[in-house]
Each structure stands twice: as C-alpha cells, then as structure tokens.
Amino acid sequence: MVFTEFRFLFFFMIVFCVYWALQKHNHRKTWLLICSYIFYGAWDWRFLSLLLLSTVVDYFVGLMLSRPQVDNSTAGQEIQISEAVQNGDKIFSWDALLNKPINQQQRQGWLVLSLVVNLGLLGFFKYYNFFVDSASNLLIFLDLPISINTLQIILPAGISFYTFQTLSYSIDAYLGKLKPIRNFWDFALFVTFFPQLVAGPIVRASTFLPQLLTPKNLNDVDFRGCLTLFLVGYFKKACISDNLSPLVDQYFTNPEVYTVLSCWIAVISFAIQIYCDFSGYSDMAIACAGLLGYKLPLNFNFPYLSNNVTQLWQRWHITLYSWLRDYIYIPLMRMRPKDQRTELFGYKNILILMLTSGLWHGAAWHFVAWGGLNGIALIVHKEWLSWIAPYKRFLPLRNMLGIPLTFYWFCASAIFFRSNDLSSAMRIGKSFVFLNSPGSQNLNLQIGWLFIPLIIMHWAAYKGWFADWWQKIPKWSFAVFYGVLVSTILRFAAINPQPFVYFQF
Template identity: 40%
Template structure:
C-alpha cells in the first residue's frame, strides 16, 4: 500500500476517524488498534512477511525482559548474541544469501574452477532492514543498561510495526518513540496541521519531483551507451533529485502521518544538497541511519578517539557497511567506498565538523564563498549516485566513461520536450527549499493557505497517479 495511492488515502481516512472517535481514550485499545492496522498495512504487500516481523518482535521483547531480570554477565551476553543472531541472521538470509553464493561462485571462476550455484528464489520482505535495526537498537540499549524494557507486549509490537515509518523509516529509537505509546493523547489541532503540511510537501516531492525525474533517469540509464555527455550528466543530476524527492518525501509523509495520530518522529533529512562538505551532507542525509551507525558501530569501535590508522579504519568500515546495508550488490559497496574517500581528507585534517550550523541568508561575499563549496559537494554526490543507480559496477564504469568522452550536444533536451519542463520544475523547487532551509518544511508560517493551495495545484497538474511508483527505499 503506497503512500501515494488512493487505496492508502482511503485507509488513512478510515484509520484516523476510528482512532480518534473510538480507540484514543484508553492506551491499551489505542495501541492494539494501531498494531492491527499496521499489520494490515504491512500485509497488504504480502501476508507472508508478517511472520518475520512477528518473529523479530517476539524475540526482542522476551530477550529484553530477560536482560533486565538477570545480572549474570555470561547469560546477558548469550541473550544479546541470540538477539543479534536472529535479527541479523534473518536479514542476511533474505537480503544477502544469493549475493554471497553468487560472489563465492564468481571468485572461484576467476581462479578457473566451476562451482554449481545453489541460489534460491527469495522475495525480499519490504522494510526488513528498517525494522530489524529498530528492534536491534532496543536490545542493544537494554544490554548497555541505557534503557528499561517495556512490560507491555502490545506497546512494543506497535512500536516495531508502527505503519507510518515501518517500511522506510525514519529508524526510530525505543528511547524516543516507545514512551509515546505509553502516553495519553488528546487531539492536537496544531500538531495535526503541521503533519498535514508535511504530508502535502512530501507528496509533492514524491509525485512531482521524484516520479518526474524517474521517467528520464530510467531512459538515460537504459540507453547510456548511445547518449552524449550532457545527457549522461543530466541523468546523474536527475537521479540525485529523484532519490532525494523519493526518500525525503517518504520521510516527510511518515512524520506527517504520525503527527495526525499524536506521535512525533525524528527528522530524517535536513536539506542535504545545501551541504558545504561531504561530512555535512552525511549529517543531513538519512539522519536516522547515519546516527544509528555512529552510535552502534563507529563509537564502539573507538570513533575518532583512537589512532589515525584506526580512525581511517573505522570510517571505511562504517561507510562500507552502510553501502552494504542498502543492497546486495557491489555497486552499493563501491558507493560506500567512494563516500569514505570523500570523507577521509576532512577527517585527517580535523575539518569534518566545521560546518555544523545551517546556512542562513547570505550576502554577496559569503555567497561567492559558500555556493562553490555546495556545488562541489553536490557534484561529488552525483558522481557517487551513478554507482548507486547502476545495475552493476561494470555498467557504472561504462556510464562514466561515456560521460567523460566530452561529446557535447543537446540531443536529449532537444528530443524530449518534457525534459525542459522538468528543469523548469527543479529550479523553483530548489529555490523554495533554499529560502526555507531553516525550517522543516516550507508550507507553514506566512500565507499558509496560499502556499498549501499552490502545492496541491502543482501536485494535481504535474503528479503521476495512473501508475504509482514504488518508493526507492522499499527495496532496502
């Protein structure tokens, strides 16, 4: 059930009305209702997926309880390893089994040996990487004695499966979201209104920006061997906007939908394409995943408080694991490696935290200094996105080779009329985000009704509804 489908709109209206009119008065009923509708939402793709999320929920709930009850170090460690084994084992099987088998066979074939490949037809459960990391953080925090486990299985199950952010995040920490299931809510019109604004803005990002870019990204990457430099550069830029509009649009809608029900989710994007260096980009892109790796991988390995060699090691481990988290393909690993290379000079020069604050309005002198840095960071990001989008590493290198052959022309712009219109859509979109970068979304504050009306008009004029596109991060 896609956020940008009429089926979900009907589902949301019914759930919203029942939630506030029937189930909001008592927490147990409210959370049980949210649990049921979340399972309906998730089972809409394939009811067989429900068994996996239930398994993860049951295992981590009971392990969390047992970790709290025992002070024996050995037993606690065994329980923790059991949680890691079940969660990461399930994730590894469904997401990486065929990748490991095929990579093993390819490695032996390079040495001249032929080995039979025993791959399986495995359907990747939607959102498995997201809810696996969410439940893991719960167990890890309890194991570290930073969190008390909940006594309510219903509350925990609702936390794991909460439908607004279930399939593509944000990846919530139990310390932030789980206590909200224990609170009593009254309908907050101001919170709901801000949620509606986020939903509308997120929908615009998805159906107008991302889905429009997708049309041309698909064509360019499919025909990369026949297109010229300008077309291929456009393809990488379009994909940068596609993945941003698609994923940040989903996050905005998820946060907005949660607010309709009285819940606050953490922000997942903070205008990352206005970053002045790659370190700032990663502080502002997929924030919930970046901070997850920081807290549960980077810092436990020593973080930046170790020798230079270990800092370099830690950086590469985090970026490579982050790349592998995105998918079972060497393209994601190369993408992670490239970002580690980008990050390394900043780390070694101790300049990875010089751009912490958000850029405010700039004068002419500041603009001449800041904008080139933003453009360089954006260029590096677009270059890395080529590997993220390509079907294979070989295709990515061929794409780049054709892109740098300096065969300039405008055949793609000339033959595809809407490509010009797409550029005309992207320019005001960038300007709107630039002048609203100090805020979570641009609709609120002054002239709300006019801005909301314009957004809805743009959605209806330029959005695509006849064939709703899946969100890119559903495959992760």
C-alpha cells in the first residue's frame, strides 16, 4: 500500500479509530502489531516468514546477550538450572537460563549468529544474482567461460531497512549500550511498526523500545502538526515527485536521443523527484506514527541547501548515514589507536563507508560507482578544508558558492544512481558535465519554469516562514484552511500514483 493511495488512508483510518478506542496499552500494542503484519502482508504475504525469522532470531540473541558476563577463566564453571516439576514432568526455566553466566566468546558467537542470519537473508535476496553475474562476467573476461545460473528472486519489500534496524539492536546489546527486552511482542512491534517498515526512517531500538513502555494519551497527540506534516509529505510525493516521474523515465530510457538542455532538465527533475519522493514518505511516516502517539527520528533536513558535500550527507537520509557511521565507520577507525590513525587510513574508511552505502541502495555496479564518487567527494572536501583553513576571510564567499556547487555535484553523481547501467550513466554524465548533445530531440522544456517556485517554497520552508502557523489560528480556521489545501492538492496530484523509489531497496 502506497501512502498516497486511498486504500492506505482507509486502512490507517481503521487502525487509528480502533487503536484509540482500546483502553489498555497492551491491547493497543497488540492491535498495532496485527495491523503491521497485515500491512506488510499486503505486499507479499510469503515474505512475512522472513520478517518473523529475523524478529525471532534477534529477540533470542538479545536474551542470550542479556545474561551476566563472566571471564573466560570461569567459563567452565557450570551453574545448575532450576527445574520446576509438575505432574512428574520437568518444565524448562527461562529465568534460570537467563541468569546463567556467559563468557565473551559465547557472546561473540551469538552476535555472529545475528549477523549471519540477517546479512545472509539480505545477501541472498538482494545480492545473489548481482554477484553471480559479476563472477560470470569476470570469468568470461579471463577467457574462462563457465555457465552460472541466476535465480528468479523477488526482493522482499523493506528488507534493507528492517535488517539494519534489527542488527542495530543485536550490536547495541552486545556492546552493552542497550538492555535487551524480554517482552517478545514489544520487540516484534519494534521490528514491524508499519509507518516506517518498508522505507524508513531506520529506527534504533534505544529510541523506539522505551516508547512502548509508556501508555499513550490522546490528548498528548499534536493533531494539527501531524496532519500538516502528512499533507506536506503527500504534496511532495503526489504532486511533485509523481508528476516528474514520467519525464524522468522518458529521458533515462533513451538518453542518447536528447539534447544537453533536456539532459539538464531531466537530471535536475530527478534530483527533485527523489528528494520529494523519499522525504515525502518520511514526512508521512513520522506523521502517522505521531497520530498513534509515537515519535520517529528526523530523516531529512533540507539537504539541497547544504554548502558542502559533508553537510549534504549529514542532512540526507540521516538515519541511514548515522547507522553507517556508528556501525561501520567508527568501528573501522577504532581498529587503530588514535596516534596511529593517518589521513590515508581515515580516507580509506570513508571510501568503504560510501561504497557500502552505494551497495546498500542497489545490487548493481552503477550504485557502487555512485557510492565511490561520493566517497571521493568527501575526501576531496576534507582536503579542501585543510587547504582553505588559513583564508577565513573568504568564508562568506565559500558558503555562498557552496550551495549551488554542492547541488551540482549531487545532480552529477545522481546520474549514476538513476541510470539503468554503468555505460548509460557514463553517456549521460558526459552530456551533463561536458555539455555534449548526443541527440536532437527535446523533452517538455517548459517544466524548467516550475523549478523557480519550488526553489522559493523550499527556501521559505528552510527559513521557517511557514513554521507553526497551524498552531496560531483558531480550530475552525485550521479546519477550513486544511480542507482547502486538501482539495487543492488533490487537484494537482498525479492521476497514476507511483511506487516510492526507495521501496526497491
């Protein structure tokens, strides 16, 4: 179910009404869990088993990691597990098992189990055919032809998102940053919470699980704020992203027949499309969760107004890049003492981070190239900062020029993200960067005039011109104005709703 479809709005209305009609907190959580499984099963019920497997494995791993830790020297000491006897039968005691000490080697084994299961499922469903094709092409290049069969694999919706989410739980439990939860149903709701299940934000257990412990009060819900945020996300997706999608698809299907001006229109349109698509989803997910009394983390913070690439990736898909930073980049940096960390060592880890990001987004070499290009850009920016440091008087000029240059870089690298393959990306990149027209046809160039009001609206929102207006007017005024906005937005919404771009990841 796409958030902009009426069937989702109908689904959420039922979820919302029943949720707040229930009086007990546990009943509400159970209702949300059932609805989350129904929501995910609507995509393909067969993949519910994968979601459940990931949930069960990481829940059990968390329980094992919650056991008291002992030194390896005392690992051989056995503790008698208490047994209850009923009608002559022995009953297993969970409390006794969870109080049984565990050594460091065993803890590592449980963490490895979580990594193998989660990354194994992700690797098979998302990357099996990619690695098989790559290996086959390499062998052909080496004049070692071999027949390797690929499989007809359907990518489960949201597997990249919930895999990272559950992995963060196991890793944090292993590092002692999180106390594992014993309530299985609460953990299952953390994994499957439907507003952010298939496309984020990627929520940490330390952020979401504490919210499950507190009963929700309808009076604490910011209805105006959530409804406004949902409408903003709906506008981004249905009115901007979905209307730009056909033009972008038209160009990237046959880029060789279009002029350089069409190339620029299409590439900038894609940059706008993907931002409105993904940030629009995040807005609606945060709003839906807020209407149910839960808070999800911010995922976008005006990334196109960044004045350098480092700031850009701190503002774009915030929950993913903070995840990669905390669980990949920082552990890589800690592999050496601080006094042995050279610049080259740090740059290598930045490149690994962004290559991982590229591969996470898609199982194709043009995604890897996109990640590598942005990794190089981050390294170049760090070198630039060290070179420009003595010239602080040029800081205002640098900031002023930084925004258009950063956006230009984003668009140029996004060509590799959007293209169908690496060779196509190279051709489009040549046209975009070197202003080389491969063809003579033009897209609907009038679409370029729409960029101006979009830029103005984005800048006004960044400056806070629209901030909290919904809180400052009477209830009846809000209701009337909201109704007018809804009818206006529906007038400009795309006739055919498009799937969210990040659903494929």
